[in-house]
Amino acid sequence: MNSFPWLTVLGLVPLIGSVVVALLPKSMPLLAKQLAFAISLVVLGLVVVMALQFDGQSEFVFQFQESYDWIPAFGVTYSLGVDGIALVLIALSAVLVPITILAGWNDVEQPQSDSVGSVKGYFALILLLETMMIGVFAATDVFLFYVFFEAMLIPVYFMIGRYGGAQRSYAAMKFLIYSLVGGLFMLAAMIGLYVVTGTFNFTQILLGAGIDANTQKILFLGFFLAFAIKAPMWPFHTWLPDAAAASKPGTAVLLIGVLDKVGTFGMIRYCLPIFPAASDFYAPVIIALAVIGVFYGAFVALGQNDLKRLFAYSSMSHFGFIILGIFVFTTIGISGATVYMIAHGLSTAALFLTAGYLMQRRNGSSLLSDYSGVNKPAPVLAGFFLFAALSSLALPGLVSFVGEFMVLLGTFQRYMWVGGIATLGIVITAAYVLRVYQKSMTGAVGSGLEHIKDLTGREISALVPIAALTIFLGLYPAPVLNVINPAVNTVMVMVGATDPAPTVGLISTTSQGAQQ
């Protein structure tokens, strides 16, 4: 293996960039934007180079590993490393950050008063957040993970609280306290884990003797609660609509597109392998909550009049699918959940960015009832909006379909009725997504919308990469699947689950026997 500290460098570049951007004089907002964009592109380039060196067939679960002592007295190490799942999520963040910067180029204006932040501050915070996101996905030490997990809140808190809309203080505070409550439970569980295993290092925890089942059940809850709040899972979701409604579109993209994935990522990375018995024990409850979330989110989205809140509830519905896929313990389900995370990141980005473009053209109003017939004056905007909508409803041929279908198939394999019921969700998804499109884009042009401008070159260039990736990975998901499948297999082995075999016909060699 190479010894170049890829992950540390990857985390440091945006961090240094963030500091540099923050130190620029306030009077040079353009330079701050350009610099931030350039740095995010450098990170993206580094991620691409790193991903190309990732060995999908390797016997090592974690690659690009680094490990240094940090607080030896408590067995805390600075350990980084990525498996396939972490790699694709890092890649997702690296893709979305430059897109967000480009799309949000004019989202922040030079402040008139002190209560709102400066232009450079916004972009510095985005870069700082990127460091945190890379760190949280790359950490292989539970303590380090926790540090990033909590530190991530700081830039987001300021991005909502200083740059958001009317309800920004309320939303930022709600977000912060909600997340901190979750983090507190995780902290307690983490200390418990240390007491039981004597280390914070993820690999060593796994190598050590298994944890007693009853202890697992308690510790699992601490971790899971934090992840369920972050994901967000029903009924811990109410911070999300407020946060999404109060934030800038770019903030919402990073918040829902990447940050919330930390929750579902944590479930795959920490809950399942460390607490297999507890995962098994709680799975029925979690699956029930996930299915409730799928339908609950979809039905509430059907009745929303605020675009951002609507997309937040739709995300909650999608997160229901992801959590469902994780907790059915089938290879197809977990792989599907991972693909779904990528797909959801892309489709959410497309939705929020197009909605943001739309709102910008009408004084920032996010009310659905303020829009109609936009297709006439701005066909390109309407076209991208439709694309985002289709991506959100998992049209076959787009990457969201790959994720959603695999999740449903994996669920059906294990619990036929749950899979069957969850499949009905695709109808409601179509209903609320197309309702938005129909109301806002079609029909007679609403008053005040006759002369709105269509998308500019900059705005389109932020959306094109998303659309291209969505289609490309939908038709050819192999680059992602090749990388995540070995990681998923490892998770399956750790959980001790095997895939149900087909009842008749060709029994493939990878699956023996029915459910354990």
Next chain:
Amino acid sequence: MQEVMPATGVFSLLWLLIALPLAGAAILLFSGRKTNKWGPYLGVFTVFVDAIIAIWMLIAMMGNSAEQRTFSQNEFSWMFAGNLKVDMAFQLDQLSMVFVLLITVVGTLIHIYSLGYMSHDPDKRKFFGYLNLFVAAMLLLVLANNYLLLYVGWEGVGLASFLLISFWQIKPTAAAAGKKAFIINRVGDVGLSLAIMVMFVTFGSVGFDEVFGSTSQASEGTLTAIGLLLLLAAAGKSAQFPLQAWLLDAMEGPTPVSALIHAATMVTAGVYLITRSNAIFDAAAWAATAVVVVGVITMFMGAIIGSAKDDIKKSLAGSTMSQIGYMVLAAGLGPVGYVFAIFHLLTHGVFKAGLFLGAGSVMHGMNDNVNMRRYGALRTAMMVTYATFIIGTLSIMGIPPFSGFWSKDSIIHAAFESNTLVGILTIIAAAITGFYMTRMAAMTFFGKARWEDGVHPHESPKVMTIPLIILAIGSTFMGIALLFWGNIETWLEPVTGFEEKHIAIPEWALITITLILVLAGAAYGWIQYARREVPLVAPRGNWLTRAARQDLYGDAVNNTLVVQPSFWLSRFLVWFDGSWIDGFVNGSAAFFGGLSARLRPYQSGFIRSYALSMVGGAVLVVLALVLVRLS
């Protein structure tokens, strides 16, 4: 079993069949207004080249022996994880061949027709882009070698249909119709998804070959479940009962769309699905029976709706439902019917496309009015349209020697072979067909002129009439050609299986009875609508007419049972989310806020009172320590 051949020679171009219109769609949709000039021609060109390749493939395929007519081409692994492995792979056999021909040839004609029909539309490049997208998706649907890839095409045609129905989306009705079509189709998609899942759980694969190869090992219950789920899917796409409600609204789209998608090709995808899955339905008798029942119900619903509508396109849409009902019931009959279902599908694809394009031509000359009560006496004004429309009418009524006769008669015969009751029902439906088609032709082309003021009917340009003529020629000779020269039974037999049973009634008697009933229906229609004055405003009519005008209450049922409850639930949950879940969250915040408000006065600002409380606290601690010590 058929031998699967590698796709060499012309068959190596299988992927190109799909890629070509897809590329056309991409170019047209992404390049913006500047392609408005030449874009439509590009759209026609890609489909035309596809048609040539398809004909070339047909010729090459006919050169092979019957067992060597299946060609497969594997592109790459598409979805894989655990024991799931789905390839991006195409397969061309006799069944998909006839579909490819139908799609590309009729598609080319309709593209050409659209050059004239859409010539004044400011967004015509978009229209051709969507049409190209449709052709690509439909070809993917019939060329896929597994169910999951078929699903991609399945939703792709649904998307194209959605886009084209709501093409004039400035009209709220068009946008609503598109959405409705998509959502109802999604209900069918649930069926297809679940069918695929059951297949995977049962057979460990979703490929056609693997699934059909091991049906014998699966239990009949499983196969029945798969069959019923596939039927649900087919009902959604083919507008069969109980998912029929979208098709009539879909007529909001431009007429060429109605012809290509909602008459000739896409709506018949359900029939393709059932026929393709013949191995499953053959082994699941209950599911096959359900298919017949659904087909029969829809056959009558469509015919009744078609008889009552005054909108020429909706009347034709009712007729399409009815004819697809014929195909579905034929497919449900098993090996006696599959071949004829496809046979009728092909002839119907041609004559119904002709009829729709004819209707479009009439509308073109009548300022886009669709109300037949405002037509009349158009036979002199538009000769070509008139002649071709009448040929189409005779064909769909099943008058020999027009092509509809051969295919419909085959279905009636096959129905008698398996169940006399079904057979009788098909004859009755044929009689209704005679009535509504005569009514349509009479109201449009005969009787007195009832035109609105300022309407000057005129014949359409050549670019529109030439496709009409070609389709009329097809409507005339295709039946004979396919049956006697093309030997459709033997052609499809390796894929679908075929058997013939002896029936008690002789062939000639059956034909005579059918023809007499059809002509009786036609005569009644003629007397009612050509001999008598047609009122400008529809009379109230009897209860059946009124029900049929309401689409037999399909929308009302959907609204009461599904749409309204969904919105109620949605409203309830919005309230619940705000008042209860978020209420709890904010309530806990308010609780602690209130608590702190209560405690706040104790922070009085008097330093000495703080000191006193500190001393008090210290004394308490000391006392506690002492007490613990002493006890």
Next chain:
Amino acid sequence: MNPSNYVILSALLFGIGALGVLVRRNAIVVFMSVELMLNAANLAFVAFARMNGNLDGQVVAFFVMVVAAAEVVVGLAIIVQIFRSRRSASIDEPNLLKY
């Protein structure tokens, strides 16, 4: 001499100091009372160190002295500032430091 006498003395001094803090209004006097309490604690520490025969208590006493010195610096500065602005050294005056 019995070391427990020192402890009793220390308790007495501490009591006087605490009483002084509670009843006196002049900030300077309150301050002196606080010092008295600190020194009472110091005395106790030293006495305990003597009783236990190790130096821990003495070390703590040094720490207390350092902290007390620092506290005096800050505290006196604040008192002087308050006196300057309000012309009063009463500690009941600055009761603005509340919710």
